[in-house]
Amino acid sequence: MYTTGDNHRKINACIYLINMRNQHDWLEIYKQHKNLQSDYRLAMHWNIHRSRISKYKSGVLHLELERILTIADTLQIDPMEVIVSIEFSRPKTSLENEVLKRHYFEAMKKTIALRMARVHSGYGFKKR
Numbered sequence: 001m002y003t004t005g006d007n008h009r010k011i012n013a014c015i016y017l018i019n020m021r022n023q024h025d026w027l028e029i030y031k032q033h034k035n036l037q038s039d040y041r042l043a044m045h046w047n048i049h050r051s052r053i054s055k056y057k058s059g060v061l062h063l064e065l066e067r068i069l070t071i072a073d074t075l076q077i078d079p080m081e082v083i084v085s086i087e088f089s090r091p092k093t094s095l096e097n098e099v100l101k102r103h104y105f106e107a108m109k110k111t112i113a114l115r116m117a118r119v120h121s122g123y124g125f126k127k128r
Helices: 005-018 023-033 039-046 050-058 065-075 079-088 094-109 112-120
Strands: none
Touching: 023 039, 023 050, 023 065, 023 079, 039 050, 065 079, 079 094
């Protein structure tokens, strides 16, 4: 099937929507949505030291539930999607990963239509 360049970009954006993300990804999406240009600004926004953001991104520290809920609320998505995708990026057995995948896609089904509509309209995770 032949697709135009515009349709191809939309398809790639939709595929990006269903990929699981790690802490680094969620922090970057949150920063973009809140129009925070740097880790320093995110740290100021959350009233924490910038090194803590670096530790979140590298996986040295785990995001606290409060921060996960803040990210999910801001992005208008099910918090389970954030929780499970972050947990999935940590080493697990294959059985545990299968359970996490199932929960992730169940959570994602609740908001995927809204996000696909945003991508189609050019907004993605950005604010309108």
